Amino acid sequence: MAETKEQIKLRLVNVHKSFGNKKVLSGVDLEIKKGESLVIIGGSGTGKSVTLKCILGLLNPDKGYVEIDGKRLDKLSRKEQEKTRSQIGMLFQSGALFDSLNVWENISFQLLQNKKTDAEKAKKLAIKKLAQVGLPNQVADVYPADLSGGMKKRVGLARAIANNPNIIFFDEPTTGLDPIMSDVINDLIRSCVKTLGATALTITHDMASARKIADRIAMLYEGEIIWIGTVKELDKTKNPYVRQFVAGSSKGPIFVEGKEAE
Numbered sequence: 704m705a706e707t708k709e710q711i712k713l714r715l716v717n718v719h720k721s722f723g724n725k726k727v728l729s730g731v732d733l734e735i736k737k738g739e740s741l742v743i744i745g746g747s748g749t750g751k752s753v754t755l756k757c758i759l760g761l762l763n764p765d766k767g768y769v770e771i772d773g774k775r776l777d778k779l780s781r782k783e784q785e786k787t788r789s790q791i792g793m794l795f796q797s798g799a800l801f802d803s804l805n806v807w808e809n810i811s812f813q814l815l816q817n818k819k820t821d822a823e824k825a826k827k828l829a830i831k832k833l834a835q836v837g838l839p840n841q842v843a844d845v846y847p848a849d850l851s852g853g854m855k856k857r858v859g860l861a862r863a864i865a866n867n868p869n870i871i872f873f874d875e876p877t878t879g880l881d882p883i884m885s886d887v888i889n890d891l892i893r894s895c896v897k898t899l900g901a902t903a904l905t906i907t908h909d910m911a912s913a914r915k916i917a918d919r920i921a922m923l924y925e926g927e928i929i930w931i932g933t934v935k936e937l938d939k940t941k942n943p944y945v946r947q948f949v950a951g952s953s954k955g956p957i958f959v960e961g962k963e964a965e
Contacts, residue, residue, distance in 0.1 A: 712737040712870065712902040713758070717767035719926075720753050727753045729926030730767070740896055740903040742913040744948065745923035746957070751906035754923065755872060758904075760788060771870070792868035792901075794859050794892075796875040800847040806833070807843040810862045832861040835898070836891050853884040857891065864895050871896060873905040877912045889915040910949055922948065924957070 713735040720728040727750045735741045745751050756762040758769050760776065769776045771787050779787065800809050808815065810832055811825035820828070830840050836857040847855060856876065863871055876892060877885035893916050896903045907913055913920055914934050921931040922945050930942045937949065947955030 710736055711770075712739070712772065713904065714770040714773075715754070715758070715767070716770070718754070718757055718764045718769065719766035720750075720757060720762060720764055727926055728757070728764070731923070731926070731928055733921060733928055733931075735902055735904060737902055738900055740893070740905070740916055740918045742905045742907060742917035742920045743923050743928075744908060744910070744913055744920055745906075746908060746948065749923045750926050751923055752874065755874060755904070755906055759791070759793070759872070760784060789866075790869050792863035792866065792871040794856075794863040794871070794873045794876055796878050800855060800858060800862075802847050805844050805846050806850075806858050809847070809858060810865050812862065813866060828865065829861070832865050833858075835864065835895060836861045837887075852879050853887065856880065856884075856888050860888070860891060860895065864899060867899060868901060869899070870902045870904070871899075873903065873907075873916075875907050875909070876905065877907070877909050882911070885909070885912060886915070888912075892916050910951075 711734050715731050715733040718728050718731040719726075731750070731754055743751050743754065753762060757764050763777075774787060776784055776787065801812065804812065807826045807829035810829035811820075814820050814825050814828070815822070826843060830843050833840065833842055838854065838857055838861070842854070842858070847858070850858065873892060877888055880888060889912050892903070892905075896916075903916070905913070905916060917934060919931060919933055920937055921928050923929070924944055930940060930945045932940065937945065940946065943956050947957050953959045
């Protein structure tokens, strides 16, 4: 049965994006259902981050469009676009914490900037979000420079969920973490998304992370979605590009720079 428009939270239709002569996206079509956790996998330079930036409005597609809740973003006024995108939370790959602000100020940054609450209430909210990602109250007054990589990721996650968003983006959430901390972050992502009832979109090349947090997985290759399915379907697919990527093999249809010289 085809999904009704009301069931689709986020839709990309024939999205193209080039930089000069370099074509990055060549017609991305993708639908993400409300409350679904979808993961986009693919190698470096395949267009994962560009796809995310087109949704966030950091880049404008050369062709095609993005819809949120059935509304084409390119047809909305700037004010309406800002309102629509205000429902989005984001966990950046590097954490992107402000070094000059302590943890609670980082978590409540948007609330404080928009003057939606006072400092006392903002700190209480930040402490509540810290608890959701497994960090104690004392961390609230610490500065990012004094945090480990795993703690920075947790603080970044707390900031991403601070406004109770109904869409959350995760950009390579386990990059730079050891396998154990990566698993902790994956569990927290899954828990936070479920608690909020949010729709999640993650981009990653970490297959352990993809398997843990995804309801469905889509593979992006040469600017197009070439496969999409559940984790169980991933393990059974005969798509040679997906099989090569999942296996992490240099042998297969995906071009590997320098392979011929070996």
